[in-house]
Amino acid sequence: MYPLIKQCHRVSRTSLSYYSYLIDHCFSLKSLSFARITHAQLIKVGLNRHTFLGNRCLDLYSQFGNVNDALKVFDDISSKNIVSWNICLKGLLKFDNLSLACSVFDDMPERDVVSWNSMISGYASRGYFDCALETFWEMQKLGVRPSEFTYSILMSVVFGVRHGKEIHGSIVRSGLGALNVVLGNSLIDMYGKFSSLDYALGVFLTMEELDVISWNSLISVCCQSGNPELALDKFCIMRSLGYSPDEFSVSVVITSCLNLRNLEKGKQIFALCVKVGFLCNTIISSATIDLFSKCNRLEDSVRLFEEQDQWDSAVCNSMISSYARCGFREDGLRLFVLTLKKDIRPTEFTLSSVLNSTSILKLEQGTQFHSLAVKSGLELDAIVASSLVEMYGKFGFIDCSIKIFNKMVARDLIAWNTMIMGLTHNGRVFEALQTFKELIRTGLPPDRITLAGVLLACSFGGFISEGMTVFSSMEERYGVKPSNExxxxxxxxxxxxxxxxxxxxxxxxxxxEPVSLIWESILHACLIHGDLKLSERVAERLMELEPKSSLPYLVLARMFEIRGQWEGVVRVKKAMKRGKVEKVIGCSWIGVKNQVYAFTADQLQHHRGKEIYMVLRLLNWETEAKGYLQ
Known part of the structure; x- marks a missing residue:
């Protein structure tokens, strides 16, 4: 490199092309040391103040240097133009110095669309979505026409479908109605984020030019919006029109097969992957492992996992969650420990999977994984934090769940739903409703799970008016059709x-047709209020739905027994015998150290039963002596 400088130096000492060539060479080498040598040559010959060469050197330091180097070059340029200011602004944002970038932006003598785009992108990439949108509106007020890149940035920060439609309308008004590929794909992705399939399809049909990304975006929207069959149809049309699917296309289609639990169609897509050589892609492998396990073919998931030449976090996460899903949670935990030994760094999805596994094992294991999440810097990640909130809630430590939830920097809908459900199941129903109101204030639209949790809280707490208000306004206000839950x-x-x-x-x-749980609720209420006529009517419906369920027979027998109608009791018991309906026996269990003890309602004796009852009597005596029992 040094001889090159000396040789060029002899050719022309002041040639702009010579120094421009040197800077180009620095870009190709990506060498900071060579950049400093070139910069020193510019200073030596006095060309560091030249606008064009200064801008080139500023761009060089913005990409490979540090903020001090870039600011030194910027200060040396005597006649700064709009390009100088824009390069400096981009460099400061790249160096993550947002406050100084804001100062530079305010001091700019003039701003073009590149300047505004830089600030909008800088705010958006750091999560300051409100500032990004305010900057966009200010840009329009000052008469600066947004570019296609401006709209691409904005579509990544929209917080609701209504706001997305406003951005779409602004695009049409700006004369960009004839969408190019990039802008059209961004609109499809944006509508897909809010499951607005009709609008995404409308954008797709108005695009003059399509590419594989356009098809991938549309197929992904179909899958995300709960239309996996449509996703498969679009995939077939894509192939029939001569577009070659890539790894992303195939992974989305496999996910669609997974949602449909269509193992045969999934096998066809898997055969296509083998044919075109996509199996080395870990995203496809992990999606296929999920497909097999969710279709009750865990052995195929294990076989595919063992055939992987190299493990990564995506494939291991799928296998761990597959073990947990199929009830082999201990195998999943063992695989997780093995991934740690192989130096595969756990991701947020890994920790979420193992935390879901520990929720039915021991709290001690859960706290160990919580410590690992803290050590890995993933404690505040939305996925991990939601799993921690759920885990502590299931163990009854709802206050721990609340602390974790309150510490979360960014809360997605899953986190809100988990918190509402956790509070509800732990009897904190009033706080669950308050959390729901807080969610509404954030502007994040609730989904079916949110509303199910709120209705469950109203049911547990007996909040009649609140429950009726939520249920009656579900479809109109929140766009959620009531389902069985x-x-x-x-x-x-x-x-x-x-x-x-x-x-x-x-x-x-x-x-x-209502599910049996709905009729069971009514039947239990009939027993409480002693309505025999209604009980018989509901019991018949329940017997049709659940012929082997003993509940309707037991309720009717109890109703006849209360009234002294013994012939009715005998009739019900004979009907149970004819239908070969067995009475459901209640069961409870407790874990002591590494042993789980189960107790059934009809069990008179069990392992070490005498000792257990002796301890129980001692506990009763102690509580009575201390005045806890009145």
């Missing part, structure tokens, strides 16, 4: 209030 909570709420006629009306007016 929502009807079950609402019917249970009405039953607790003694409004059995209304509960029965709601169940019978459903658009589809």
């Amino acid at each position: 929502h009807y079950a909570c609402f019917v249970d709420l009405l039953c607790q209030a003694g409004r059995l006629d209304e509960a029965l009306y709601v169940a019978e007016s459903m658009r589809y």
Whole structure:
């Protein structure tokens, strides 16, 4: 490198092309030391103040140097133009010096669309979405026309479908209605983020030019919006029109097969992957492992996993979650320990999978993985934090869940749903409703899981008016059609209030056949309120849905028994015998050290039963002596 400088130095001492060539050479070598040597030559001959060469050197330091180098070059340029300011602005944002970048932006004598785009992108990439949008509106007020890149940035920060439509309208008004590929693909992705399939499809159909990314975006939207069959259809059309699918196309289609639990179609896509050589792609391998396990073919998942030439976090995460999903959680934990031994750094998805596994084992294991999350710097990650909130909530340590939730920097809808459900199942129903109100204030739209948790909280807490308000406004206000889980909570709420006629009306007016849980809620309420006529009517419906369920028979027998109608009791017991219906026996269990002890309601004796009852009597005596039992 040094002889090159000396040789060129003899050719022309002041030639701009010579120094421009040297700077180009620095870019190709990506060498900071060579950049400093070239900069020293510019200073030596006095060309560091030249606008063109100064801008080139500033761009060089912005990419490979540090902020002090870049600012020194910027200060040396005597006649700064708009390019000088823009390069400096981009460099400061690249160096993550947002405050100084804001100062430079404010001091700029003039700003073009590149300047505004830099600031909008700088705010957006750091999570300051409100500032990015404010900058965009200010840009328009000052008469600066947005570019296609401006809109591409904005579509990555929109916080709702309504706001996305406003951006789309602005694109049309700006004369960019004839969408190019990049802008069209960005719009499809944006609408896909909010599951607005109709609008995404509308954008796709208006695009004059399509590429593989356009098809991938549309297929992905179909899958995300709950239309996996449509995703498969679009994939077939894509291939028939001569577009060659890439790894992303195939991974989305495999996910669609997974959502459909369509193992045969998944095998066809898997055969295509083998044919075109995509199996080396770990994203496809991990998606296929998930497909096999969710279709109850864990042995195929294990076989594919063992055939992998090299492990990475994506494949290991899929295998760990597959073990957990199929009930082999200990195997999943052993695989996780093995990945640590192989120096595969755990990701947020890894920790989420193992935390879900520990939720049915021991709290001690969960706290160990919590410590690992802290050590890995992933404690505040949305996925890991949500899993921690769920784990502590399941163990009854809801205050720990609240602390973790409050520390989260960015809360997605999964985190909110997990917190609402955790509070509800731990009896903190009022706080669950307050959390829901806080979610609404953030502007994040609730989904079916959110509303199911809220209705469940209303049911547990007996909040009749709140529950009726939420249920009646689900579809109109939040765009969520009530499903069986929502009807079950609402019917249970009405039953607790003694409004059995209304509960029965709601169940019978459903658009589809109610699940047995809904009829069970009404039947339990009939027993409490002693309504024999309604009990017989509901019991018949439940017997049709669940012929082997003993609940309707037991409720009717109890109702006849209360009234002294013994012939009815005998009739019910004979019907149970004819239908070969067995009474469900209650069961509970407790874990002591490494042993799990199970107790059934009809069990008179069990392992070490005498000692257990002796300890129980001692505990009762001690509590009575201390005045805890009155």
